[in-house]
Amino acid sequence: MSLHSLLKDKLSSEKLLLLPKGFEVIGDIAIISIPPPLEEDKYIIAQEFSTFRKDVKTILRKLHKIEGSARVADFEILIGNRTTTRHRENGCIFELDVTKTFYSGKMQYERDRIANNAKDGENVLVMFAGVGTFLIPIKKNKNVTITGLDNNLDACRFLQKNLELNHTMANIILADARQINSIFETTFDRIVMPAPYGQDIFLDIVRSILSPGGYVHFYTFKKDFEIPHFKHLLEEKGWNIDFFRDCGNVAPRVKRYVFDLKSK
Numbered sequence: 001m002s003l004h005s006l007l008k009d010k011l012s013s014e015k016l017l018l019l020p021k022g023f024e025v026i027g028d029i030a031i032i033s034i035p036p037p038l039e040e041d042k043y044i045i046a047q048e049f050s051t052f053r054k055d056v057k058t059i060l061r062k063l064h065k066i067e068g069s070a071r072v073a074d075f076e077i078l079i080g081n082r083t084t085t086r087h088r089e090n091g092c093i094f095e096l097d098v099t100k101t102f103y104s105g106k107m108q109y110e111r112d113r114i115a116n117n118a119k120d121g122e123n124v125l126v127m128f129a130g131v132g133t134f135l136i137p138i139k140k141n142k143n144v145t146i147t148g149l150d151n152n153l154d155a156c157r158f159l160q161k162n163l164e165l166n167h168t169m170a171n172i173i174l175a176d177a178r179q180i181n182s183i184f185e186t187t188f189d190r191i192v193m194p195a196p197y198g199q200d201i202f203l204d205i206v207r208s209i210l211s212p213g214g215y216v217h218f219y220t221f222k223k224d225f226e227i228p229h230f231k232h233l234l235e236e237k238g239w240n241i242d243f244f245r246d247c248g249n250v251a252p253r254v255k256r257y258v259f260d261l262k263s264k
Ligand SMILES: C[S@@+](CC[C@H](N)C(=O)[O-])C[C@H]1O[C@@H](n2cnc3c(N)ncnc32)[C@H](O)[C@@H]1O
Pocket: 069, 070, 071, 102, 103, 104, 107, 127, 128, 129, 130, 131, 132, 133, 134, 149, 150, 151, 152, 155, 175, 176, 177, 178, 194, 196
């Protein structure tokens, strides 16, 4: 059900038009982006939502866009008092504090796809690992050695907790990805790289830690018209594009793309 139909008897038609199209539910926490003109209606919106979704215990209002390297937004609590939850995805369980660590359900298909692509026996690195949403499904599905790296201490703590909750193990490294060439003495058969916005530079940085014939799953943000030039650039830099797809919009006209790359 949409927020619009939930609130059609509570708000004026002008205000109904200002309601966001969607909302996100992570575990038992709902996140709604209520715009400033609906400030005085925020508790009515939350109340109506909670009668519709009885499984939701906390309702948060997203105040600002996701910013900073930890990729977390600012929130106001409208209902409830807890910002930590347990969320199920791809047969795994993830505990996280939505105010301290990043999570987006939009990448669920991709995380499953990468877990299926990985091969037994590989040495895998997940950069920007967050709370383990790429790493844990890979480790649970395949017999791999796997390392997760993130520079957010809270993300690394939840990653450790989530490994335990999912009865599996991995190496966790709390570090800045820009240092990877001095951190690792080994090379990796597969590198998963959900790089932050505007950080294509990491594709050059990982070259020295990729095994011959190894794969990189590289996530980047582009406008459609930029793709032909970007593909040309990748080939010029010595990458074979095995597969690529559009993973959906992140902003008007800006999409997240994934490129599965093999070193030439
Ligand atoms: C968009 S989130 C992706 C999290 C996770 N892979 C997922 O898809 O749910 C980006 C992650 O990269 C981490 N990060 C950002 N810049 C970093 C850097 N320079 N070095 C290491 N980690 C970084 C953030 O802390 C955050 O957990």
